[in-house]
Ligand code: SF4
């Protein structure tokens with residue numbers, strides 16, 4: 001989700017990378033669930049989030065959408081987000097005890113909090129949100145450890161490629177200015193990246209093959225300008241197989 005903000009107003013002014021130490025460790029957030037309430041539709045899910053939710057809950061995407069998720073327009077593209085509703089505008093996964101009911105497979109934005117992601121010059125870094133988390137005595141922790149991702153570098157590359165791919169889609173939709181095209185590409189992306197389950201093993205390999213396929217779709221639908229913008233970076237450096245294999 002794009003936000004045009006002055007980073008110095010909401011952070012400590014520093015940009016952190018995976019190996020930096022940051023004061024983010026809320027020590028299990030005892031007694032607090034502030035960031036699981038009142039966040040609107042801002043907790044947007046990427047394909048890995050949904051893959052993990054489907055694996056962790058045993059629910060299909062359609063079932064998740066019926067109970068726990070909703071579809072949100074994000075920068076012109078329709079994406080799933082956590083559904084926060086009811087009197088306290090609480091996440092549907094928040095338990096009565098105020099704990100996350102899906103802690104082991106909660107979405108990336110939840111795992112990251114109170115850090116946020118900053119995209120600049122085709123790189124991603126992290127910033128500490130100083131106004132969002134009320135915990136006073138946060139401990140220092142390495143960003144990589146806080147993320148808790150077993151393949152942190154690969155995860156970061158995925159986050160980056162997904163972000164810039166969505167920007168390319170948004171640009172293509174704006175250029176075309178056609179409702180029919182918008183509907184077509186939105187339905188296609190939802191089906192390709194979210195509704196079609198991934199196999200348990202090697203999410204990233206499967207994701208990059210789908211990304212390549214989406215680039216071909218974009219090329220056919222929009223012409224060379226968009227295809228050049230999308231296709232150049234749609235390969236997983238760790239996966240030598242061609243896009244058609246899955
Ligand atoms: S606001 Fe901070 S302390 Fe409270 S649940 Fe969120 S991360 Fe934990």
Ligand code: SF4
Nearest residue numbers: 036091093094100110
């Ligand atoms: S998924 Fe868990 S951590 Fe994220 S908002 Fe919901 S209850 Fe909170």
